Amino acid sequence: MARAVKPQRKAINTAVAWSIGLLIFFPILWTILTSFKTEAQAISDPPVFLAFDWTLENYGIVMERSNYARFLWNSIIIAGGSTILGIMIAVPAAWSMAFVPSKRTKDILLWMLSTKMLPAVGVLYPIYLLFIKLGLLDSRTGLVLVLMLMNLPIIVWMLYTYFKEIPGEILEAARMDGATLREEVIHILTPMAVPGIASTLLLNFILAWNEAFWTLNLTAAKAAPLTAFIASYSSPEGLFYAKLSAASTMAIAPILVLGWFSQKQLVSGLTFGAVK
Amino acid sequence: MGQITLKQVTKSFGDLQVIPPLDLEINDGEFVVFVGPSGCGKSTLLRLIAGLEDVTSGEISIDGQIATDVPPAKRGLAMVFQSYALYPHMSVRKNIAFPLRMAKTSPEEQERKVTEAARVLNLTDYLDRKPGQLSGGQRQRVAIGRAIVREPAAFLFDEPLSNLDAALRVNMRLEISELHQTLDTTMIYVTHDQVEAMTMADKIVVLQAGVIEQVGSPLELYRNPANKFVAGFIGSPKMNFLDGSIAAEHNAATIGVRPEHISVSREGGTWRGKVGVSEHLGSDTFFHITIDGMNEPLTVRESGEVDLRRGDEVWLTPSASHLHRFDAKGLVIR
Numbered sequence: 174m175a176r177a178v179k180p181q182r183k184a185i186n187t188a189v190a191w192s193i194g195l196l197i198f199f200p201i202l203w204t205i206l207t208s209f210k211t212e213a214q215a216i217s218d219p220p221v222f223l224a225f226d227w228t229l230e231n232y233g234i235v236m237e238r239s240n241y242a243r244f245l246w247n248s249i250i251i252a253g254g255s256t257i258l259g260i261m262i263a264v265p266a267a268w269s270m271a272f273v274p275s276k277r278t279k280d281i282l283l284w285m286l287s288t289k290m291l292p293a294v295g296v297l298y299p300i301y302l303l304f305i306k307l308g309l310l311d312s313r314t315g316l317v318l319v320l321m322l323m324n325l326p327i328i329v330w331m332l333y334t335y336f337k338e339i340p341g342e343i344l345e346a347a348r349m350d351g352a353t354l355r356e357e358v359i360h361i362l363t364p365m366a367v368p369g370i371a372s373t374l375l376l377n378f379i380l381a382w383n384e385a386f387w388t389l390n391l392t393a394a395k396a397a398p399l400t401a402f403i404a405s406y407s408s409p410e411g412l413f414y415a416k417l418s419a420a421s422t423m424a425i426a427p428i429l430v431l432g433w434f435s436q437k438q439l440v441s442g443l444t445f446g447a448v449k
Numbered sequence: 450m451g452q453i454t455l456k457q458v459t460k461s462f463g464d465l466q467v468i469p470p471l472d473l474e475i476n477d478g479e480f481v482v483f484v485g486p487s488g489c490g491k492s493t494l495l496r497l498i499a500g501l502e503d504v505t506s507g508e509i510s511i512d513g514q515i516a517t518d519v520p521p522a523k524r525g526l527a528m529v530f531q532s533y534a535l536y537p538h539m540s541v542r543k544n545i546a547f548p549l550r551m552a553k554t555s556p557e558e559q560e561r562k563v564t565e566a567a568r569v570l571n572l573t574d575y576l577d578r579k580p581g582q583l584s585g586g587q588r589q590r591v592a593i594g595r596a597i598v599r600e601p602a603a604f605l606f607d608e609p610l611s612n613l614d615a616a617l618r619v620n621m622r623l624e625i626s627e628l629h630q631t632l633d634t635t636m637i638y639v640t641h642d643q644v645e646a647m648t649m650a651d652k653i654v655v656l657q658a659g660v661i662e663q664v665g666s667p668l669e670l671y672r673n674p675a676n677k678f679v680a681g682f683i684g685s686p687k688m689n690f691l692d693g694s695i696a697a698e699h700n701a702a703t704i705g706v707r708p709e710h711i712s713v714s715r716e717g718g719t720w721r722g723k724v725g726v727s728e729h730l731g732s733d734t735f736f737h738i739t740i741d742g743m744n745e746p747l748t749v750r751e752s753g754e755v756d757l758r759r760g761d762e763v764w765l766t767p768s769a770s771h772l773h774r775f776d777a778k779g780l781v782i783r
Contacts, residue, residue, distance in 0.1 A: 345501050346534035350595065351522035351551035360547075364538045 201425065207418035208232070215414040231419035239402060241423060248398035248424075250313050251388070252381035255320035256374055259328045262321075264370075267332035268358060272341060282333065285326040293323070293386045304391060311393045319391065320381045328377055335369025336362070371438050375431070382428050399424035450512045451603035451635030452477045453498060458507035460493055460659075467493055468659040470507065475603075475637065475652075480629050483639045484646040484682070485656035491639045492607055494656070498637065499528050499605050511602060522551070527596035528605040531612065533588045535580040535595075541567075542576040545594040552599075566594040569631075586617045593628070603635035610645065622648060643683055647671070655679050677779035680705050686735060688773070689747040695720070701774035701782055708735065708750035710771035713757070718764030722747070724757050740765060 178186075195202075206222070207215050214225045235241070270278050300319065301310075309315030339362065347361045363370065385400040392401055403424050406417040453475040460468040467490050475481050483491040496502040498509060500521035509517050516524050527548075535544050543550075545566055549559045567573045570590040580588055589609060596604055606625070610618045626649050629636050640646055646653050647667045655662040655670065655678070663675040667683075674680035680688045688705045696704045712718070713736065722740035734755050737746040749765065757763065774782040 340532060340534065342530045342532050342534040343536065345521075346528070346530060346595075347536075347547070348501070348521050349499060349526070349528045350548035350599070352547075356551060361536060365536075 201429075204418045204421050204425075207415055208422045210415050210418075212413055212415045215418070231415045232423070235406075235416055235419045235423065239405065239420075241402065244397060244399045244402035244424075245427065247313060247396055248382055248400075248427075251316045251320060251396070251398050252378050254313070254317035255324065255381045256377045258317060259321045259325050259377060260332075260370065260374060263325060263328040263332050263373075264358065264363070266329050267336050268362065270329070270333050271336035271339075272344060282330065285329060289326055297386075297390060301390070310391060311395050311397075313396045315391060316388060316396055316398075319387050320384055323384070323387065324377050324380055327380070328373055331373045331376070332366070332369065335366050335373070338369075339365050368438065371435075375435050375438065379428055379432065450477055451475075451601075452512050453603060453635065453637075454510045455498070456508040456510075458497060458509060459505045460490075460497060460502065461505045466505075466659070468497070471659070471661060473654065473661065473664070475635060478633050478635055480626075480636045480638065480649060480651045481654060482646040482650035482652070483637065483654050483656060484643055485641065485662075486682075487641055489656045490659035491641075491656050493659075495528075495605050495607055495637060495639045499526055500524050501528075525599075525602040526605055527599045527601035527603075528607065529589075529592045529596050529609045531608040533580070533592040533612075535588060535591055537580055540577050540579060541572060541583070541591050541594075544580065544591055545572075545598055548595060548599045562598045563594075566597045569597070569628075570594050585613050586621060589613065589621060590624075593625075597628075597632070601634070603637060606636065606638040608639055608641070610640075611642075618645075625649065644685060647683065653683075655682060673781075674705075674773065675781055677703060677705065677775050680773055680775075680781075686748045686750065691743060691747075693742065695742065696774075699772065699774055702777040703775040703779070705773040705775065706767040706771060708748040710768040711747065711749045712766050712768070713738075713749055713751060713755070714764045714766065715761075716764065718766035720765045720767075722763055722765055724759055724761045724763060727757065727759070729754065738763060738765060 208231055209227045209229070210221070210225050211228060211230070214221055270282065304310045304315055307315075309318070343365070344357055344361060347357045352360065382398075383400070385404070388398050388400045389404055392398070403417065403420045406413060406420045453473075455471060455473040457470045457472060458468065459466065459470050471494075483494060485491050493502060497504050500516070500519065504517055507517075508515060511524055511526070536547065539547065542563055545563045546559045549562060554562075563576070564573075567576055570593060572587065572590055572594060575583060575587060575591075580591065583591065592609070609625075610621050613621060622645060625636075625638075629649075638645075638649060650667055652664060653667055653670055654664050657678055663670060663679045665673075670679055670683045674683060677690065681690070684707055686708050688707050689711070690703050690705050692703045696702060720740040722738040725737040725739055725746050727737070728735040732753070734751050734753070736749045736751065736755075736757060738749055739746040747765065776782055
């Protein structure tokens with residue numbers, strides 16, 4: 174029997190849910206609003222919410238001052254490259270952990286995750302030196318590698334949990350039907366795990382897109398992505414809130430659009446296996 | 450062809466030996482059923498034959514070729530799993546064609562074989578559906594279809610009917626038996642249900658704790674069980690066992706007599722007893738009768754409806770020619 178919900182109760186629940194949603198979204202909303210203000214209005218006290226002189230001036234100045242397209246392209250290459258490379262390494266790893274586990278599989282999973290418990294700055298110095306030696310400083314290749322390695326434990330963990338949900342008998346059936354290991358992964362495992370793989374891809378792409386520590390520390394001009402583009406507006410010349418907001422809005426817009434269109438996939442993937 | 454020979458095959462998981470050295474001969478075209486309680490190693494034995502598990506030692510040969518180290522797909526066997534193990538993202542047509550696709554069969558040949566299998570299994574109208582849109586029985590037939598198109602040397606069935614309801618199970622039992630007669634191919638069938646074993650098998654292999662207790666035709670096992678375990682496992686309702694002084698009269702540690710081999714009378718007989726619970730099936734009636742000197746009631750089967758009530762005093766007489774005698778180790782005394 175469905176639980177009866179009173180109309181008033183339902184209205185209150187809806188209002189509370191919307192309030193929490195807006196509260197979480199507020200910083201992004203404020204950034205977007207600020208990007209349309211003049212510098213004076215941006216720092217005015219008390220702050221103005223909607224009643225200000227809407228202007229596109231900041232966007233014009235930002236576009237004029239820096240090459241947005243180049244930063245955007247770098248972001249796409251770095252986030253996309255590290256995600257695809259990560260998935261290619263993680264699928265076989267997660268397959269072996271889910272379907273042919275050894276006594277130490279659980280330990281390896283935890284051990285992998287433990288690398289995420291170390292503050293990134295702790296390994297900055299050795300990685301910086303390595304990058305100098307290998308000539309990877311300020312290169313997209315270098316960032317693809319570092320971000321892939323940083324996110325690999327999460328990708329493996331996510332795929333591992335999705336793969337665990339796939340009954341082993343189906344893979345055995347494929348083996349009986351004459352599928353080689355490669356065919357088993359391509360024709361059976363991957364199509365069955367598509368929702369999981371898709372949400373892993375998306376989440377990892379978002380993480381890599383927003384990653385600021387490594388991208389700021391290991392790039393200068395050539396390989397700098399959108400995070401560096403934003404950072405360049407909190408400059409020594411002083412803080413320009415409206416221009417900073419315009420830059421931020423331009424940096425988050427692509428990922429916001431991507432997230433909006435894939436939200437169904439993302440939600441179903443992230444709650445995969447939670448209910449059965 | 451589908452002759453399978455197991456020689457001194459063993460299987461251990463870590464330090465735990467689940468199959469001690471075991472020999473078995475399965476002849477071409479035979480319907481062999483592995484039966485035993487859960488955890489007796491019957492599924493493991495099937496998976497060893499399939500190649501899904503590696504033997505720890507010993508040798509498996511298929512049609513005279515040693516197959517011990519041959520991968521599952523190359524053994525020429527097809528398997529039907531308990532969960533059906535259909536590919537959920539593929540249509541019925543693609544599910545059935547999958548082994549052919551893996552074998553690089555031409556598309557025309559694939560289409561021909563899939564159509565033929567669908568016709569035999571009454572699946573023609575469902576070829577474009579996904580497994581999720583089928584009933585349990587239909588899913589089972591798709592799994593069988595996927596096995597048939599490979600034209601295997603032998604079919605392996607791992608408890609294929611245990612997820613179906615009782616009525617459907619009886620139907621599928623007949624369908625599989627019929628399929629065996631049509632195809633005339635070796636089939637190895639694992640079940641814990643002795644009724645399935647009795648009704649389908651040419652040869653039953655009774656297993657307990659990885660050990661083969663007895664191999665024989667259904668009626669051989671029913672008439673001449675080699676030990677107490679087989680005697681108790683084969684036949685429904687199960688055989689009655691009596692020990693103590695009653696068994697001693699027959700120079701045995703235990704005697705066994707099936708419910709259908711005991712006659713009931715109000716006037717007189719061998720053992721005196723009191724009627725307890727009775728189960729009326731219409732065609733048969735099962736009485737649970739406690740006899741003097743025994744704690745456990747005996748089950749007695751009478752044809753049709755017999756008017757006996759709880760508490761009635763009756764006499765039971767076992768049929769002397771159907772009495773099974775066992776020694777202290779549970780082995781039959783012939």
